[in-house]
Amino acid sequence: MLIGDMVKFSDVLFSTGTNLLDMLMILAYMALFLAIFTIPMSLMLSINLTYTQMSKNLEIDIAKTMGLSTFRIYKSALLFTFIVFLLLLFIVAYLSPIANASYRNKLYRLAKNNVQAGLSENTFFKTKNFTIYANTLSANHNTAYDVLVDIENKIIKAKKVEFVDTADGFALKCFDGNVFYRDKNSINTAYFKVYTAVMKFSDLTYNFANDPGFMPINRLIKYIKTHPQSTDALFELHQMFVLSTSVFILSLIGFVSALSFYRSGKTFGIIFSMFSFVVFYVLETFGKSLYASNNIYYAIWLPNLILFPIAIIAFVIKSRR
Known part of the structure; x- marks a missing residue:
């Protein structure tokens, strides 16, 4: 389990420019x-x-x-x-x-603007408030193709998603897809050319205390x-x-x-x-x-x-x- 955990976060550590300390x-x-x-x-x-x-x-x-x-x-x-x-x-x-709580908090802080570094192709990636699945990823993991996102009680299906850093988190810029959402007792859908979902890092952190x-x-x-x-x-x-x-x-x-x-x-x-x-x-x-x-x-x-x-x-x- 620990080895799996280390492998999972290794990309995040190196992609964020982690310093020696x-x-x-x-x-x-x-x-x-x-x-x-x-x-x-x-x-x-x-x-x-x-x-x-x-x-x-x-x-x-x-x-x-x-x-x-x-x-x-x-x-x-x-x-x-x-x-x-x-x-x-x-x-x-x-x-x-x-140490375990400090370790995970440290990783969360390092991954603040690089959540995409933890993504893998054909694998569900889940955090506290959203889940994402990508069929294909670019070499730098900044762009995903054929993507399914569960975020803010909405399901987003997009042909392409770009990860954009923000001051206190990141944004998912989705292109050419559909968004599914619940309205009372029905489920509605809407087509979009561009749809942007913003996530604050504070929404993703977990209170280990x-x-x-x-x-x-x-x-x-x-x-x-x-x-x-x-x-x-x-x-x-x-x-x-x-x-x-x-x-x-x-x-x-x-x-x-x-x-x-x-x-x-x-x-x-x-x-x-x-x-x-x-x-x-x-x-x-x-x-x-x-x-x-x-x-x-x-x-x-x-x-x-x-x-x-x-x-x-x-x-x-x-x-x-």
Whole structure:
């Protein structure tokens, strides 16, 4: 999803003449978002590689011979995991929502007079107040051909549309087409040679401050107190803890896989760990879809409810051997 988002806005960034400082700020915002995924993955792989090497060198067997339990061997990794959990919780619950809102606001400001840069041929492009579809685009995206526009409660079908910058937004200058609009209980149509629709940038921006998806945890908790029926806010709050606690599950999986597959070398352990990482986020995505379709906000806990018991059972089995 993030990669798709980056590709979508890359044309906007370069076509607007973005300066170096803006680019660095956007990259910093993206890095904070990516940390939500890279930190758990890095932790799991580091634990897996460390204990795989210890197993190959018989250090684990020597430790057990000296009377150390499997839990004692894992204890140092668990302590480190807890420290990583606190760091990740701070990023997920506070830094990431702020960075995500700042990132999108920055893109909106950069795209102020270059909305057309985000267009693609044969693809619907939607903003807050209008939708546009173009069959063909000029090389600089300033002109579109065979265009369908949904704007100001009107449907415009035009052979050609030119994008014209204005002081506080942009205008769509449409040529040779029809405009369809509703009048009471009927739908009317009118032919035009030239039709101009003006959009102010303020009409296109989105107030991220009032969206639970972009609130840090302190504001989110206050929002839930005043809007106790908001499943969106509850979903965002639960998701913060699901993503943060993922480090405990992935850490345990990395440790167990190291003790189980060290004879097969580091490669197999890494592959198994990465597979577990992918499964976790596939289940998390499935939980999001359950929420989107059935409004079940606690479905976001699905990866934890499935993988954590499996990891605990595998750990117990390894402890008894």
